[in-house]
Amino acid sequence: MPAMRFSIPLILACFALSAPLSGTPLLAAEPSAQAEVASLATPKERLDALFAELKKEGDEEKARQVADRIRLEWQDxxxxxxxxxxxxxxxxxxxxxxxxxxxxxxxxxxxxxxxxxxxxxxxxxxxxxxxxxxxxxxxxxxxxxEPRHFGALAGMATMLETSGKNELAMRAWQQFLDIYPSDRKAQEQLGELAEKLAGSRT
Incomplete structure (x- = not known):
């Protein structure tokens, strides 16, 4: 099979969605919600609660804070x-x-x-x-x-798109947005792919 060509800055930006946060200060989250999640006994319970919060959070900045807390859970x-x-x-x-x-x-x-x-x-x-x-x-x-790993889904979507597999890339972005619906960059990527696929079918 021919070698795949990728845009290095774009895909590294996607992988960075789950990159280590050592030394990166987190923005203040809602204290009550953060305390409630922290009180849960197991990592799985904490992640499940955070993902539920991420899915329903419509504010982009607040959702980013939740995503940061998910990354911290993954890192340990x-x-x-x-x-x-x-x-x-x-x-x-x-x-x-x-x-x-x-x-x-x-x-x-x-x-x-x-x-x-x-x-x-x-x-x-x-x-x-x-x-x-x-x-x-x-x-x-x-x-x-971890099927909810939005960073990995973003990396996969970008690699699929840059290798010409646009329909599969669109599915990956749709999965991403089902988990993390308020991410604007993912919304833009999905929209651009949808337009590209629509144009190729006319």
Whole structure:
């Protein structure tokens, strides 16, 4: 099969929807809602509550705050060792030591195969290294673990579109918006794709 061509700035922006937030201050969320979510016992319960909040939040800025809290939940593996390895991987990526970062992320996945951000971070790194098929393969693993992973859906949609698979890309954006309906960029991407497909059928 021919090699796929992608727009690097666009797809990295999409992957950034779920990028690590270390050192990034979160905007103030509604205190009562935040306290209610924090009081829930398990990560799954907290995520379910946050996704319910994200789906019904019509204000773009407030929805972004909820999405940030979801990302924070995803980042915590529940293992101090895995969390430390993720920090090392992020440092290696920042230092452009991609091969080192890939080795570390491989170890993260071996140690915690159900840790969604291990797969997601490796998908992003594979893309940066030009390993496009491996990137898509890792995205599929992310979505198998967490079908609501809007960052992975955005990355998938962009890769599908840039490889000419516009109908599949539109489905991915529709899935994204079903989870995160107030994201304006996703709305724009879906609208542009719909117009493109409509034009190709006339």
């Amino acid at each position: 593996s529940g293992s101090a060792t895995v969390n430390l390895l993720m920090q090392w991987a992020n440092t290696a990526i920042t230092d452009d030591k991609h091969a080192v970062a890939l080795d570390i992320l491989d170890q993260v996945i071996v140690l915690a195969p159900n840790y969604v951000e291990g797969w997601n971070r490796r998908a992003t790194l594979h893309y940066q290294m030009g390993n496009y098929r491996k990137s898509m393969s890792d995205i599929y693993r992310v979505l198998a673990i």
